[in-house]
Amino acid sequence: MKITVIGCGRWGSFLAWYLDTLGHEVTLCGRPGSSHLEQFRRTRSNGLITFPPTVAFSTHQQAAVEDCEILVVSVGAQSLRALMGSLPVEKLRGKPIVLCMKGIENGTGLRLSQVVEEFVFSDTQVAVWVGPGHVQEFTRGVPNCMVIDSQNRQVTSSLVETFRGPLIRFYYGTDLIGTEVGAASKNVIGIAAGMLDGLGLSSLKGALMARGAREIARLIEAMGGDWRSAYGLAHLGDYEATVFSPHSHNRAYGEAFVTGRDFGQLAEGAETARALALLEQRYQVELPICDAVRQVLDGVSAPREALEQLFLRSLKEEF
Secondary structure, eight states, X not given: OEEEEEOOSHHHHHHHHHXXXXXXXXXXXXXXXXXXXXXXXXXXXXXXXBOOTXXXXXXXXXXXXXXXXXXXXXXXXXXXXXXXXXXXXXXXXXXXXXXXXXXXXXXXXOBHHHHHHTTSOTTSOEEEEEOSOOHHHHTTXXXXXXXEEESOHHHHHHHHHHHOOSSEEEEEOOOHHHHHHHHHHHHHHHHHHHHHHHTTXXXXXXXXXXXXXXXXXXXXXXXXXXXXXXXXXXXXXXXXXXXXXXXXXXXXXXXXXXXXXXXXXXOHHHHHHHHHHHHHHHHXXXXXXXXXXXXXXXXXXXXXXXXXXXXXXXXXXXX
C-alpha cells in the first residue's frame, strides 16, 4: 500500500523504515527546513536507522497526503492541531489516519483522536498505534507487541493486517478512550520513575507502577472508558519500556530534572501532566502521582518532598 508518514523524528523515521520492510510504498514527509529530513536526504541515515532507496522523502505534505492510501502521523502531541490545520482534509476522505504518538492536548484536555476529528469528514477513520517499544531495540531485531485501536472494528482489523510483521505483533484495541488516555499518561509515570531514579529512590518503582495503574484506571472509567484498559498493553504493559529502560525519553527527562542536568529536550509527558490536571478537574478524579509530577516540573513543590509525600507513608489501597 502507499503510505505517507508525517514526522521525521526518531519514532516517525522508524515507522517509515519498518513499513518499508513490510513491502509498502513509503514516503517520509517533513516540514520545509526540517534538519532531520535534510540529513536523511544527504545520508539516508540518522545514526539509528538507514533507509533503503525504496523510501521516498518529501516536504510537500499536501501532495504526499493526496497520493497515499494510509496516513501515519508521528509529531509532537501539542503540534497536532497546527498540522491538521495545514493538511488538505478533503483529500483524506475515506483514508485511515493513524496517530503514532502519545499525549493529551494541553489547554483543552482532548485526546489526540478528538483533535483530528475536529478537522476531518465523518468518513475519515482515525486510529491510534501505541504501546511499548524502542527504536534502538527494534533495529537490533528485538520484537515487541503493540496496540492498534479505533472506533471501527473493521478499520482496526484492516490496519493490524497491514502493519503486522516479524518485529511487531498487534493487540486489537477495543477501548479507544482507555487506549489513548493510558498511552498518554504512562509518559507521566515515566517521568515520575526518572525522578525516583535521580533521588536514589528506585526501590519505590514497584509502588509507582501499582498506584499509577490504579490512578489512571479511575480516570479512564470516569471518562467513559473501560478501567481495565489501564492494565493492558497501552499503559501498564508499557511500563517496562518507560519506567526502567535506559532508552526511555520520559524517564531520562525526569532523572535529569531532579538532578539539575540539562536534558536538552522537552519530554511529551511534561505537557501531558499539565493536560491531565484539566481532566482531573473535569471528571473529579484524584490523580496524586500526576499532580506531584506537574507540581515538581512547574516549581510548585520540591522533588524529594513531593515524592516522599506520595510514597513514604502508609495508606489504604482502594480498588
